[in-house]
Amino acid sequence: MKFIQYIGGIFTALRSLAGGMIVTWKELLTPKVTMEYPENRKTLVISDRWRSELIMPHDENNEHACTACGICMINCPNGTIQVTSSSIDTEDGKKKKILDKHLWDYGSCTFCNLCVITCPSDAIIFNNDFEGALFDRSKLLHRLNHEGSKLRDRKKEASTLDTSAKKENKEA
Amino acid sequence: MLIYSQPLELTKLLAAIDNFLQGHLSPGWAVPVKGILVGILLLAAYAIIALALIYIERKVAAFFQARLGPNRLGKYGTIQSLADMIKILIKEVIHIRKADKLLFYAAPFFVIVASVLAFGALPFGINLHALDFNIGVFYLLAVSSLGIIGILLAGWSSNNKYSMIGAMRSGAQFISYELSAGFSLMTIVVLSGSMQFSEIIEGQRYCWNLFNGHLPAMIAFVIYLISGHAETNRGPFDLPEAESELTAGYHTEYSGLQFSFFYLSEYLNMFIVAAVAATVFLGGWMPVQIKGWEAFNQVMWYIPSWAWFFGKAGLLMFFSLWVRWSFPRLRIDLLLNLEWKYLLPINLANLLVMVVIVLSGFTLTDLFPALFGK
């Protein structure tokens, strides 16, 4: 009886092992799903919502939507954003805050998206330009507003804001 | 022996070189020069086969694992191994402060010398045989067992607990499986009545030993593959290295060239096991021959004998890779169980059965001399 069990055990074991080998054999002949990255750059699809780099969309007039309110800076959990502003006198004699510099540190961002969802004027978004490797750490500090840009007049182009943002996103 | 036309065979080339040396050197010089040439050739073949095997293993493993494997260097990554070799040659050899210096540096040489000695005794093709002893099988078993000394020394002299555990595991494993490997080869020696590789191959002209000895031979074949696999520390038997347990086992502390000695010998040992199995069970370099089918035999001889040899060994190596990348690792007690409770008793019984079969004339060549007889 024991002997039969002994022999039976050998065959059960061999059968189970063969089962495993059949699975690997099938995989051997299956086309591989590996993406070969630098070669497939042209066809690579990154999801629209992929968050890689914070940008401030500017339209063709070099205008952005940031009012320098600093909410993004306050909301950032680890101090990645620095907004500096200065106040100017507008034509009608009122004091107005304008954006000097919107600095964002790529190196310490955790991509939690809190700045984007809390921004009252939808001035910043994440693009999906994922190739962010750099040789110099200091280059991680991005200035988001372009040189010489200014605040877009809200009333003028409230409706086109969305489309221009998307366009910018694609271009980036 | 029938002589067929063998256009791709290396026999003529070798004969030409031999004649050239004999003609230009005194007999006292020709032999040592020939010896050196053979040695260089063997070493070169050793390195090239190992590099090729590393590439093949990586590629095959990748395909078993839903990956592509090396594909950056050269077309399909073909020169990856070469690049790795260059890298490993220029790598720093790290000196371990508290290691036993002498043994630490000697250990890799034990391993690689043992495997080169075994490699040198393989019959690669017709006349492609550096040594054709009358005790070839015995010699091969003896020299390939030397490698374990290197592994034990490496583990002990590294002064590293992981290495030590790895080496001890290796010792237990090697000594156990050496028995099985030896007995299964003995089974075939009983069948073919010789320990000389050339005779064993010649005896398999019309019927491989695997079929000639039918059931006991097949059992011996399976056991030899298992124990050979275990001796090379690969596949489910890689306990001495056991990456997920011992980081790298006995060669944890080795780097650069010294590490590459272990690495190369691992792959070459795999080749040696496959080659011995191919020679002893599958007819070695002997092409497939069927008695009476002269035309067919003629065609088969067009394929050179070394291609047959490497083809058969390659098939067995592929099988070894397949096994390696399919199974989890055994634990040391399971490993020893397998050997002492299963393989060894089966093997002993098998040897006895083989003796009975040979003595009572139940081998295929004895039963059907018209089909398989010499």
Added chain:
Amino acid sequence: MNNRDETDKTMMDITQIIQRIAPDAQIEERQKLTVTVKPGQLHRVVEALYRNEELPFDYLVSLTGMDWGETLGVIYQFSSSADLTQEVVIMTATADRENPLLYSITDFYETAHLNEREVYALFGIRFINNPDMRRFLLNDQWKGFPFRKDYKHDAGLNPVTVISSEIVDLAPCIRETAGGKLIEENNPVFDAEDYIVNIGPQHPSTHGVMHFRTSLDGEIVKKVDVHSGYIHRGIEKLCESMTYPQMLHLTDRLDYLSANINRHALCICIEKAAEIEVPERALYIRTIMDELQRISSHLLAWATHCNDLGATTAFIYGMREREHILDIFDKTCGGRLIINQNVVGGVMFDLYPDFQKDVKAFIPYMRGRLKEYDNFFSHNAIALGRMVHIGLLSREDAISYGVTGPAGRASGWSCDVRRYKPYALYDRVEFKEIVRTEGDSYARYLNRLNEIAESLHIIEQLIDNIPSGEICAKVKPIIRVPAGQFFQSVETGKGEFGVFIESNGDKNPYRVKFRSPSLSAVSVIPLICKGAFLSDLIGITGSMDFVIPDIDR
């Protein structure tokens, strides 16, 4: 209704028991039944709860150190293994800030060992009769107690050193003699002639920077000493300086394999406290995403477990399937590992148009793969030899060590939070709780594979019925949680993950504590690995499936 009455009745009994032992205990009905006792009475109250025959409170859910300004204390959260809905919170505090001493409850709850050591490291409270009062998470040389409110952040106080110091295997301990005298002593952790191997902190199979000091007898493990804290980031402390929405992104970095589920727990906790109603659609999205996350977590657990047993091919197979889920996450929320989906009041991103199609395609694909896994590994003779009857964990030990999740259920303890304390949509879907009684590595292994199948079943029930509507409730820009203590538990891939928030009504929490399922899983390793082979130590840790950042927090 009946059930509710019964619950009230047992709770009445409990208050009576407590009052009998500690007449001056303060008993309040807060979110949970909360009892404040004097330090001297704590041990007896806990003992009475533990030995309560009708409903023994034998499961210590969490042990939270507290600094209330003037007093230092501990909040214990107890539950009953038979019925996880029964919960008692016991608080105790001592006014002695120089040398705070409390009684240890390690004699009842094994899980208290590491938790008390953690409280000692972070708050400086020492526990009398705990046999091992080394600091956990912090090193022995650390000056000060960082979680105290009066701790000064000063880089000069605890400089970063590049020289590694010798590990001292001496465990200080305060023991109370029969006469009531306290004596301090040092117990050696290992014998002098033990052969000690460091497994970790850099080791391929500890799944991160875990450090097991292991004493071996040949290949046999004699004792394992758990060292952790190599990735301690003080997330709980960090949370105290953050607003509630800011805190969320840290939860993803605890158990990163169950990132979404952890975040879900914190969101529910805040929502319940601040009384925010979550829209229906958001509940659907949260539940589906949680189940996808659970599948991916179990897949990785399966893959790494197989890898630990030497089957590297299985590792890649698991990763291959997980990739499909990560792609779905990526398309939904723009993240793969850290997906930032839940926010207070709902979810951040709506589903993308093809979400249902992708998920529906994934379900049959994954079912096919589960069959393949069975053929490939589950019946493999070698794998069986490596898992069956290895790492046996009894039900009692599982409860005492607080081992929940697939590992706890493999020991016969029905402990699925989704069933006992349903959140999101778990009370509306039908699913089987997978419970096995073997308690070995193989049971844990099979439990995970079966739970993947169950998760697929849950998703199948929800995927076609996602209602339209809002994805996030309107919440004020600055969320304030009313003063009080709030608890929330969820079932992550590893087990019961708990969130505790104590709030002063401010926009920052006063204290946050995360109950880590991995900490329990790792605390039981010394028990179940004793006498096992070294190879099995690796296999067993793989079967327990812990994530180091979740332990260290």
